[in-house]
Structure formats: structure tokens, C-alpha cells
Amino acid sequence: MNDKIKVTMLFKTLNYTNEIRFSTGGAAGRSQLIKSLKHSLRIPSASHKKLEWVDEMSHKNFIWTAKTGVVPLQTLSTSQREVLLKNVSADAEVSTIGNANRSLLVKLRSKLKNSIKNSCRSETDEAVVRAFQHVLNVKGVVDVNEFINPFTNLTISRKSQKLDTIINFLKCHNDIEQSGRFAIRKNNAVVQEAFFKFPSRNKVTGISPEDRINLIKGFYDKLFPEYPVYFVVLHGDEDIDGERFSDHPHLFISTKNSKSGLYDLKATQIRRVNSYLKRYHPATKLISEKPDFSESQILFGYLQEMFYAYTNNTLLKNTQYQACKLEKTVEHNNKLRRIRKEAFKPKSERSFNLYQLSKQKAIELEVRLSERDKELKRIELELSAAEKRVDTFLAIERTAQELAAEAIEETASRRRELSATYAKLNTVRSEYASLSYDYKHVKSQFDGFMSSISGMIESLMLWLESLHNSRRHQMERKYLGKAADFYRNIVENDDTPTKSYTETADKALEAQMDFMEKLISSFSDAPSRADIIKKIKRK
Numbered sequence: 001m002n003d004k005i006k007v008t009m010l011f012k013t014l015n016y017t018n019e020i021r022f023s024t025g026g027a028a029g030r031s032q033l034i035k036s037l038k039h040s041l042r043i044p045s046a047s048h049k050k051l052e053w054v055d056e057m058s059h060k061n062f063i064w065t066a067k068t069g070v071v072p073l074q075t076l077s078t079s080q081r082e083v084l085l086k087n088v089s090a091d092a093e094v095s096t097i098g099n100a101n102r103s104l105l106v107k108l109r110s111k112l113k114n115s116i117k118n119s120c121r122s123e124t125d126e127a128v129v130r131a132f133q134h135v136l137n138v139k140g141v142v143d144v145n146e147f148i149n150p151f152t153n154l155t156i157s158r159k160s161q162k163l164d165t166i167i168n169f170l171k172c173h174n175d176i177e178q179s180g181r182f183a184i185r186k187n188n189a190v191v192q193e194a195f196f197k198f199p200s201r202n203k204v205t206g207i208s209p210e211d212r213i214n215l216i217k218g219f220y221d222k223l224f225p226e227y228p229v230y231f232v233v234l235h236g237d238e239d240i241d242g243e244r245f246s247d248h249p250h251l252f253i254s255t256k257n258s259k260s261g262l263y264d265l266k267a268t269q270i271r272r273v274n275s276y277l278k279r280y281h282p283a284t285k286l287i288s289e290k291p292d293f294s295e296s297q298i299l300f301g302y303l304q305e306m307f308y309a310y311t312n313n314t315l316l317k318n319t320q321y322q323a324c325k326l327e328k329t330v331e332h333n334n335k336l337r338r339i340r341k342e343a344f345k346p347k348s349e350r351s352f353n354l355y356q357l358s359k360q361k362a363i364e365l366e367v368r369l370s371e372r373d374k375e376l377k378r379i380e381l382e383l384s385a386a387e388k389r390v391d392t393f394l395a396i397e398r399t400a401q402e403l404a405a406e407a408i409e410e411t412a413s414r415r416r417e418l419s420a421t422y423a424k425l426n427t428v429r430s431e432y433a434s435l436s437y438d439y440k441h442v443k444s445q446f447d448g449f450m451s452s453i454s455g456m457i458e459s460l461m462l463w464l465e466s467l468h469n470s471r472r473h474q475m476e477r478k479y480l481g482k483a484a485d486f487y488r489n490i491v492e493n494d495d496t497p498t499k500s501y502t503e504t505a506d507k508a509l510e511a512q513m514d515f516m517e518k519l520i521s522s523f524s525d526a527p528s529r530a531d532i533i534k535k536i537k538r539k
Helices: 030-040 055-060 078-091 099-121 126-136 144-151 159-177 209-223 265-280 293-313 330-342 354-399 401-466 472-492 500-521 529-537
Strands: 005-007 010-017 062-065 069-072 189-197 229-235 248-254 321-323
Touching (some): 030 078, 030 248, 078 189, 078 229, 099 126, 099 159, 126 159, 189 209, 209 229, 209 248, 209 293, 472 500
Antiparallel strands (some): 062 069, 189 248
16 A cells, blocks of 8 residues: 555564573674573563563563463463573573493494395385485484485385384484584574564554564564474563553574474575575575675575565554665664664663763753853844844934934833843843753763773772782782772762662672672682672772
8 A cells, every 4th residue: 555654663683502601693692592581581680670671561561382372471470481481591502412322322323224224125116225225325414204205105015114213213313413512513593582663653553462472473483484482572561651652572483493403593594585585686696505794684684674574464464554674874874783782781781871861961951051052142132232222212312302202112112122131131141050050060970970980890800900910919909999989989979869870880880790700709819799899888
């Protein structure tokens, strides 16, 4: 429909590897996966910050699982959600087979292979012989059904018994292929997360939580049916205005192919995207089997385009809306890069925090001051013009007595105008002075806070480096003392009603200790986390 309202849409994916912390190629590790799962399932943790969601709106969250279908998230207890978390994170840990077991498997495979060879020798039908030879020439990890299917319509004596032997041989072969090593490389993905949302500014209405969940699940079911979806959870508690415009679902899917057992979701996505390009963009170069970073970005761009098309043909087909890409200006691209970089951090650590809010407030004050300054200059020009008009009428009064009555009345009127203008000017000057003071005070306090918080963190890092120094105890007094001075400066200069700068400093100190705690623990006589915090807070 040409009269449809065009709306923008966000669709993003993030891969998690079986690395413990970080990985390469833009993927996150197992630790980041667990943090994302806890956030998505609303499982509070030590690093959880209240601003991540609004507890009073928890009834707006929904979840889909294969067992429950779509139900309110709060109907699942914390322990049930933790089971979901454990199931996903456990699948992200790829196990290995020991050498002793591998030796037994090799002997068993040899025995089964000889049995299959004997069965093949007794056959004369060419099709039967080819099917047996296909099994005997197996290489790498394989889909067992792919080798069994050719026997379906063949006539073979003792067929059931021989097929059991073939199945056992292929399973044994797969176990050996995966033994003594990881089934995948550590920098390959084991879980993929995907989400979409309509930005609030579009004000898209009439789409239920179930419809949003079914859209993203249906997209993955249609394009990637070989990969099981763990769950889809919809967040409706992240809009502080209480609207439903920004409700959005997160989908978690295994990258392990249910048929082949290989962790090859990305390879499958490349094949699906290339099929799409051949049909809708025949002049476009296809994605290579092993894309570099830039080509992976192109891959995602076309996957996003496919999701838009799927959305328009399903969810939005009978609505007034049509999803379309946002024109990516240079500034928008820079913003996307910043958002992508921030996406790997916990929400509590992202840029939209007290520091940035204070900075934004200062910027807003500066804009208001600029507007007042322009208004002041305009009024001063009006005042100058009014004064000139008064002088003109006074001269007329002196030289034109016959018009004295009219001139006096006009002069009085102009004087009243002038008086009102002076009053307005004084009000604006007073507001300007007040805003100037507020701006300078907020900026000074913000600058002091940022300097002190940076100094405190820098002192802690210098102390951490000094643990390798022979004068470590002397350096400890020096640098922890400096950190304590910076902390005291924040507390003493914090005149906010809720002591927000002090609270932020405490959180920054705790976050820094989270980062340093494991590094400190490797030094036997280093002070504990609690002792360091006591020394800095001087309690």
C-alpha cells in the first residue's frame, strides 16, 4: 500500500563463544552470555543496577519456551529462570572425550567396519554396493540419517541387523572425530542472541507482546529450522513513560545443527543470505565462506534486510505501517558504532549514567544562557530605540508649543513603555545572573567530581602495578592514600540533595575492585578487597 506509514526498525544479533570471557571477531564470551541471560530473565545479580528495568512494570514482561508457550515472565519463579540460564550456559561448554575412551572407540569402529565390509562383499546389486561403499568412505563428523536414507528402498537380507551395525559404526565414528579436542574452535559461536524493536519515536501501536515474540521466532524457524530456540523473552518494563512503544523481544538460539551436530549457524546464515542475494540482488557479490569483519557486517546488513521483508509480509501486512531502513548519514553511522561498542558492556556501565546526565544538564544550561543572552541583546536594542524616540518627542515639546498637549501625552506613553522595558530588562538580567551562577556551580562541581573520580581510579591502578615493586608497602601507602584523598574530596564537595556524586563514586570504587579483585588475589600478602575499600573511605 502506497499510503502506509513508514517506520524505522532495529534488528541486531550477537554471537557468544565458549571462551570464558572475551573472544575475537566482535563476539562475546561465556561470561557475557551469562550476564545477558540474567538481564533478559530478570535474575538480579551483584552487578545488577536498578536503572536496568522498572520493577513495578514487571507484569509487562513475557516469555516463550517450548514447554510453556507465551506466558507472563513473572509466572516463572526465580529458580525456574535459573534452570533456563543453566541449560543455555551448559550448552555453551563444549566437552571432550578422554584418550582412554578414544582408544576403545577406535577398536570398536574397526570391528564394526569389518562387519560392514563382509556385508558388502555378499551383495551383488550395484545400488546396494554403492550405499555400503558410501558408509565405508565416511570422513569427518556426519549426519547419520544422510547415510541411512539410501538403504530405505533397497532389498537386503537381514536388513534391520545390518542397519543397526551401520548406525553404531557412524555414531562411533562421530565420537572419535570429536574426541581429544573441542567440537568447535573456541572463537566460534555456540549461542546467538537476536532482538528487534520499533524506536519509541515511531509510536507503533496495535502490536501485542505475543505478536512481537512470534515475529522473531517465526523468522528463525523459517530460515534456520535446524537450530533449536532456547527461549524468547519480551521486555515491557524498560520504558519509564509506561508506554508500550518500545517493547522488544530477545531470542536465544543454539548454533548447533540438530541434524549434523556441528556448530555452523553462521555458515548456514551465509548460505541463506547468498540464496537471497541470487534472487533479489543478482548483481551483488556473494558472501564468502570465511568472511572478514567488513564482509560479516555486510552479511548482517542483508540478514537485517531479510528480517524487514519478513516483518512487512507478516506482522505489518494488514496494518498501516511499513518497516524501512533508516538512511545512514555519517553521524548516524558513528552513533551506531558507539552503540555497538557499548552493547558489550553491562547496561549499568554504559554512557547513559550520572556523569553524562550531569554533563548534559550543564550543556542544557549553557544553551538556555545563550538564548537569554540573545534576548538581552534584543531588549537592549529596543531600549536604545525607545530612548531615541523620547529625545525626539522632548525636542518637539520645546519647539512646538501648539502641539504641547499631544506631545506631553505621547511622551508620557513612551515613558511608560520605557519603564516597562526597564523592568523587563532588570528581570532578564536577574535571570541571567542566576543562570550564570547555576551554570558555573554545576560545571565546577562536575569538573571537580570527574577529576577526583579519575584520580581515584588512576591511583588504584598505580597501586596495582606497584605490587610487582620491591617497595610495594611504601607504594601502597602512597597510592592508596592518594585514592583516599580523591574520595574524600568527592564526599566533602558533594552538595547534591541525594549525595548522588558520592553514591556514584562508591559504585565506581566497587566496579574497579570487581575488576582488580582476581589480580590482587594472586599476591599472598596483598590487602583484601574490604581492607582496600576501608583505607580509601578511611573508616
